[in-house]
Amino acid sequence: MITRKVLAVFAIACGVLTAATVPAQAAAENFCHQSLDTGKVECFDTEAALRNYEAGVQSITLVTMFNGYGAKGASGYRNFASAYGRDYCTLPADGHEGSSGDLRQERYNTGVALDRTISSVVVRPGVNCVLWLADDFGFRGNTVILVGGTCADLRTCTGGGNWDNRARSFYFT
Ligand SMILES: [Ca+2]
Known part of the structure; x- marks a missing residue:
């Protein structure tokens, strides 16, 4: 009984993790910077990463x-x-x-x-x-x-x- 219960919880946890991971990947690299000089595009997962990049550009x-x-x-x-x-x-x-x-x-x-x-x-x-x-x-x-x-x-x-x-x-x- 104990073993089955643990497995069931584990399976649910995996399901939740998978569901949470998919939207995160879909949202990745949505923060982009394009140079008007060169046309080069650099994209990042988070706005913070973009701001950090732009601070050095x-x-x-x-x-x-x-x-x-x-x-x-x-x-x-x-x-x-x-x-x-x-x-x-x-x-x-x-x-x-x-x-x-x-x-x-x-x-x-x-x-x-x-x-x-x-x-x-x-x-x-x-x-x-x-x-x-x-x-x-x-x-x-x-x-x-x-x-x-x-x-x-x-x-x-x-x-x-x-x-x-x-x-x-x-x-x-
Ligand atoms: Ca000239």
């Missing part, structure tokens, strides 16, 4: 570079975020909130290198970022400064001469 674009005029993405764009994961700049505490000393190493979404191809830029307004373009590698050469907003045509919008297809390095701070 530099997904907030502060500066966007475009190969074409008008800050339009059709001929290629590239987003840059803070190296510190912030959604603002902290001039002058951190000199390079984001940067590239060699734009041959940076690519638009089209695969074309940014070196001497940038024709328009957007510096996210309201986040205290200032963009410095340099016409040589390593932030050297001539430089020009752009504050928050859209520079739709680097031939004219800098106030510092023609910067179309000229920048070879940059930083924002």
Whole structure:
């Protein structure tokens, strides 16, 4: 009698466990993050895991570079975020909130290198970022400064001469 009773309880317990496990699996990986820069999707079992992942992702674009005029993405764009994961700049505490000393190493979404191809830029307004373009590698050469907003045509919008297809390095701070 005792043995039968124990088995019956065990069977019920298994049934409950199985029933509880199925919905848990169906709900798994429902919390997803998609990068607007790369299209890459990362999914997690819990919201807490997603938040933990997002805390380490530099997904907030502060500066966007475009190969074409008008800050339009059709001929290629590239987003840059803070190296510190912030959604603002902290001039002058951190000199390079984001940067590239060699734009041959940076690519638009089209695969074309940014070196001497940038024709328009957007510096996210309201986040205290200032963009410095340099016409040589390593932030050297001539430089020009752009504050928050859209520079739709680097031939004219800098106030510092023609910067179309000229920048070879940059930083924002
Ligand atoms: Ca261009």
